[in-house]
Amino acid sequence: MREIHVRDAVGLRLAHDLTRIVPGEFKGRIFRKGHLIREEDIPTLLDIGKEHIYVLELQPGQLHEEDAAIRLAGAVMGSHLTATEPSEGKVVLKSEIKGLLKIDKEALLMLNSIGDLLVVTKKSDSVVQPGDAVAAMKAVPLIISEQKVVQAETIARMSAPVISVLPFRTMKVGIVTTGSEVASGRIEDKFGPRVREKLSLYQADVLGHKIVGDKKEDIQAAIREFLDQGAEVVLCTGGMSVDPDDRTPGAIRELATEVVAYGMPIFPGSMMMLAYIGGVPVFGLPGAVIYEEVTAFDLFLPRILAGDKVSGQEIAELAHGGLLK
Ligand SMILES: Nc1nc2c(c(=O)[nH]1)N[C@H]1C(S)=C(S)[C@@H](COP(=O)(O)OP(=O)(O)OC[C@H]3O[C@@H](n4cnc5c(N)ncnc54)[C@H](O)[C@@H]3O)O[C@H]1N2
Numbered sequence: 451m452r453e454i455h456v457r458d459a460v461g462l463r464l465a466h467d468l469t470r471i472v473p474g475e476f477k478g479r480i481f482r483k484g485h486l487i488r489e490e491d492i493p494t495l496l497d498i499g500k501e502h503i504y505v506l507e508l509q510p511g512q513l514h515e516e517d518a519a520i521r522l523a524g525a526v527m528g529s530h531l532t533a534t535e536p537s538e539g540k541v542v543l544k545s546e547i548k549g550l551l552k553i554d555k556e557a558l559l560m561l562n563s564i565g566d567l568l569v570v571t572k573k574s575d576s577v578v579q580p581g582d583a584v585a586a587m588k589a590v591p592l593i594i595s596e597q598k599v600v601q602a603e604t605i606a607r608m609s610a611p612v613i614s615v616l617p618f619r620t621m622k623v624g625i626v627t628t629g630s631e632v633a634s635g636r637i638e639d640k641f642g643p644r645v646r647e648k649l650s651l652y653q654a655d656v657l658g659h660k661i662v663g664d665k666k667e668d669i670q671a672a673i674r675e676f677l678d679q680g681a682e683v684v685l686c687t688g689g690m691s692v693d694p695d696d697r698t699p700g701a702i703r704e705l706a707t708e709v710v711a712y713g714m715p716i717f718p719g720s721m722m723m724l725a726y727i728g729g730v731p732v733f734g735l736p737g738a739v740i741y742e743e744v745t746a747f748d749l750f751l752p753r754i755l756a757g758d759k760v761s762g763q764e765i766a767e768l769a770h771g772g773l774l775k
């Protein structure tokens with residue numbers, strides 16, 4: 451790299467984007483990489499502290515920060531994402547759709563352990579909207595060894611895709627509400643409206659809502675009827691706790707081909723159940739869902755509606771940060 455005093459730099463091109471920051475007013479690029487320096491630029495360059503500019507002489511095996519960021523983006527980017535042009539050395543990935551962000555966290559750790567490369571994302575399993583920035587990446591030095599980028603590309607290939615967005619599907623959902631006090635009409639049902647409100651954030655298709663008592667056989671019959679109607683998700687509400695007439699977990703368990711979890715390390719919502727009957731996810735939703743704004747249910751609903759499979763191991767890992775309130 452050759453260093454040249456800015457007063458002698460008229461007619462040369464900038465080697466990288468230049469940034470101005472005025473706290474509370476502005477932060478951003480004021481000169482683009484490759485900008486042809488003119489006489490009138492000199493005061494502005496001096497104002498942002500650039501007494502010298504650099505002339506780059508890249509050697510074979512070296513990459514400019516922008517080319518490194520573009521290659522990184524290409525390597526980590528999966529479905530429903532677009533990459534921005536680099537600015538200030540950084541490339542941003544934006545979601546093209548409303549969907550569920552999926553990050554391969556192990557690959558992300560490996561990428562950021564190479565050194566001199568930064569790949570930064572929003573949390574995996576976040577719900578993202580069209581145009582949302584979901585990841586940003588850059589090289590740390592202006593000139594970086596191409597070897598490091600090749601290493602990143604190899605890691606990304608092994609775990610492809612490192613970053614992607616899954617679209618929500620229009621899933622058919624059946625709702626089964628348990629509880630003698632609701633079935634007998636002693637109290638007004640609050641679960642139906644609450645669950646429909648949560649589903650309305652996505653494009654679910656509610657097949658119906660059956661209100662049954664506390665009998666295991668009635669709960670199971672209602673679940674089976676929804677499955678026969680082609681339900682892709684079944685939500686059972688209430689009766690999830692420890693009373694003798696809390697029969698929902700037992701009813702689901704007997705029909706299930708797999709119980710992923712009953713009792714989750716998340717408060718509120720700890721008495722939730724997630725099971726599969728064939729390929730169909732079946733939830734047991736505890737009473738807290740009608741009382742609390744955010745519960746364990748909110749962590750899983752978007753994943754299920756994006757067709758994402760949830761493992762028991764992942765549920766156990768939610769203990770860290772699982773005290774939501
Ligand atoms: N000794 C223990 N007590 C509690 C435990 C426990 O493990 N040991 N767990 C707590 C947790 S966590 C929850 S959540 C609640 C309730 O869990 P359930 O899912 O069993 O809820 P229910 O017993 O069916 O009902 C509780 C409450 O909510 C009303 N409810 C239920 N369904 C409806 C509905 N569709 N519409 C309106 N209101 C409804 C019901 O009438 C009760 O008042 O237990 C903790 N306690």
Ligand code: MOO
Binds near residue numbers: 716719721745
């Ligand atoms: O299952 Mo309860 O929902 O933790 O409050």
